[in-house]
Amino acid sequence: MKVIVFNGSPRSDGNTAICLNVVMDELKSAGIETEYIWMGMDKIQGCVSCYLCAKNKDKKCGVKTDKLNEYLEKMVEADGIILGSPTYFADTTARMKALIERAGLVSKVNGDLLKHKVGAAVVSVRRAGATHVFSSINYFFLINQMFVVGSSYWNLGVNPNTSEPELIKEDKEGIATFQNLGKNMAYLLQKLNT
Numbered sequence: 001m002k003v004i005v006f007n008g009s010p011r012s013d014g015n016t017a018i019c020l021n022v023v024m025d026e027l028k029s030a031g032i033e034t035e036y037i038w039m040g041m042d043k044i045q046g047c048v049s050c051y052l053c054a055k056n057k058d059k060k061c062g063v064k065t066d067k068l069n070e071y072l073e074k075m076v077e078a079d080g081i082i083l084g085s086p087t088y089f090a091d092t093t094a095r096m097k098a099l100i101e102r103a104g105l106v107s108k109v110n111g112d113l114l115k116h117k118v119g120a121a122v123v124s125v126r127r128a129g130a131t132h133v134f135s136s137i138n139y140f141f142l143i144n145q146m147f148v149v150g151s152s153y154w155n156l157g158v159n160p161n162t163s164e165p166e167l168i169k170e171d172k173e174g175i176a177t178f179q180n181l182g183k184n185m186a187y188l189l190q191k192l193n194t
């Protein structure tokens, strides 16, 4: 079993990366393989509404100038998908939104390519707006007929200090939420694969 993990933060070692690692550690302890992709400075553009994906029905985005199709292929191959994003003006980062728009449309017009996979959102935030990011990511999972995993709180980690990501570890409830999320995701994946 494999979970593909995307970090939509432009910071490679920021708060979102730390939160994602907490979840991945739990998955690894449960024997589940993870692949981590930091989208970083990849220039993933938003959907251009060409509908080539609907016309061609080849499970690919018609825009082939960036890594979207590579990312989508990894999603399709995986049993689980984790999308991690910082909160940017109460929503996902633009690159995460671009991934959602394009992977979402290609999936939908090809008969829901992501159907029955397990999805989890991981959100980091300085102060407010994280539940909206959580919703944005979960809408993507849910419209694709995926199973969304919950935790002991909504999946968000809070760090009031933007320049010191390590301090997110002081959000004990947030860290426990991500540990539980990893455990719950492993539990669900194992049940689905028995």
Ligand SMILES: Cc1cc2nc3c(=O)[nH]c(=O)nc-3n(C[C@H](O)[C@H](O)[C@H](O)COP(=O)(O)O)c2cc1C
Residues within 6 Å of the ligand: 009, 010, 011, 013, 014, 015, 016, 017, 085, 086, 087, 088, 089, 090, 091, 124, 125, 126, 127, 128, 129, 159, 161, 162, 165
């Ligand atoms: C462009 C931009 C917009 C942001 N908007 C918000 C916001 O709406 N609410 C908030 O609490 N923090 C906001 N932040 C702070 C980040 O969400 C927060 O520091 C996050 O944990 C950073 O994650 P990272 O270290 O993985 O990049 C914003 C930061 C940037 C750069």
